[in-house]
Amino acid sequence: MPNRSNRPASSLPPTLVPTLVDWFARQRRPLPWRTDRDPYHIWVAEVLLQQTRVAQAAPYYERFLREFPTVVSLAEAPLERVLKVWQGAGYYARARHLHTAARELVAKSGGRLPRTVGELEKLPGVGRYSARAIAALAFGARAIPLEANGLRVAARWTREEGDVRRRSVHARLEQALSEALGKRPAGPFAEAIMELGETVCLPADPRCKACPVSFACRAYTELDDPAVLPRRPAPRRRPHVRASVVVLRNRQNRWFVQRRPTTGLLGGLWEFPGGKIAKRESAREAALRELKEETGLRSVRLSPVGVVRHAYSHFTVELHVFAGRGEPRRRPGRRWVTAGELARLPIPKATEKVVRLLSDASVGRASRD
Numbered sequence: 001m002p003n004r005s006n007r008p009a010s011s012l013p014p015t016l017v018p019t020l021v022d023w024f025a026r027q028r029r030p031l032p033w034r035t036d037r038d039p040y041h042i043w044v045a046e047v048l049l050q051q052t053r054v055a056q057a058a059p060y061y062e063r064f065l066r067e068f069p070t071v072v073s074l075a076e077a078p079l080e081r082v083l084k085v086w087q088g089a090g091y092y093a094r095a096r097h098l099h100t101a102a103r104e105l106v107a108k109s110g111g112r113l114p115r116t117v118g119e120l121e122k123l124p125g126v127g128r129y130s131a132r133a134i135a136a137l138a139f140g141a142r143a144i145p146l147e148a149n150g151l152r153v154a155a156r157w158t159r160e161e162g163d164v165r166r167r168s169v170h171a172r173l174e175q176a177l178s179e180a181l182g183k184r185p186a187g188p189f190a191e192a193i194m195e196l197g198e199t200v201c202l203p204a205d206p207r208c209k210a211c212p213v214s215f216a217c218r219a220y221t222e223l224d225d226p227a228v229l230p231r232r233p234a235p236r237r238r239p240h241v242r243a244s245v246v247v248l249r250n251r252q253n254r255w256f257v258q259r260r261p262t263t264g265l266l267g268g269l270w271e272f273p274g275g276k277i278a279k280r281e282s283a284r285e286a287a288l289r290e291l292k293e294e295t296g297l298r299s300v301r302l303s304p305v306g307v308v309r310h311a312y313s314h315f316t317v318e319l320h321v322f323a324g325r326g327e328p329r330r331r332p333g334r335r336w337v338t339a340g341e342l343a344r345l346p347i348p349k350a351t352e353k354v355v356r357l358l359s360d361a362s363v364g365r366a367s368r369d
């Protein structure tokens, strides 16, 4: 397809940035993280928005800042409280990293965030995108943060045919935007790109007729369907995991729960014992094996309660839930809890579903308070 514009393939017209920034000033949605430029607020918002949609992120953002209004208050909170407040937002490593980074900041600088991309990137959980976003939005640094929305928009503007997840392609797009930005402040441009990507330049159905910068978009002016960019490799199927879960009750009708290791998937959250069902193993056999491996208990009589299904972003899971009686030894990271106490602990979404199943079933219920 020929380039019908008179500009070099990767360069963007000089009117692009002021037009988009003007549009953003008029159209920006009143989101809670846009009310001030407090670096801590911007940091929390950027971390949340990494893997959570804007509409879902808003209540979590407000709840998090209500609970931890400053870096110092976050650093002083126990991790368990931070995970509980984060519960439901998913990707718990983000909350753990925020907490660790807050403690580092308090120890090093009284809780002040660094101003440069290089220093920000050294904080736990702050990657290439977040460091640029915080530096540009909070400190006016000349940095271009590009996440999925920004990459899509930039790929369409420049008619980029490469895979935007590749570092070389990412760098090319960043360079093109940087040149278009010139000496202007990066923050408003960066936010305007994100807003365009979230509200107009949608992945499958871009609203080009309503786009304020369609004049600058090569995908729009040169292709029949701008939505073909960015090119996407065929999606991989999410693996499916089958696992067994055992809900143990003691004589006081309390449930036995244990805390996952603080690193890794769902780190630091509380759950019932259990684990993956091996090949050629029944769900009951897996439940008994896991129970023995994790608690040392043997020969527990188990009753099936039901099956819970849950989809995480990278895999789906079906949990075969069993109930039984038994009392493993007390150890750190293990607790006996009532239903009310469990509700106050940070737990994975799938465990919430197990609790709902138990409350509907006639077996396995714990006392309420």
Ligand code: SF4
Residues within 6 Å of the ligand: 153, 156, 157, 200, 201, 202, 206, 207, 208, 209, 211, 212, 213, 214, 215, 217, 218, 219, 220, 226, 227
């Ligand atoms: S013209 Fe269409 S494809 Fe191009 S930036 Fe605007 S909405 Fe996106």
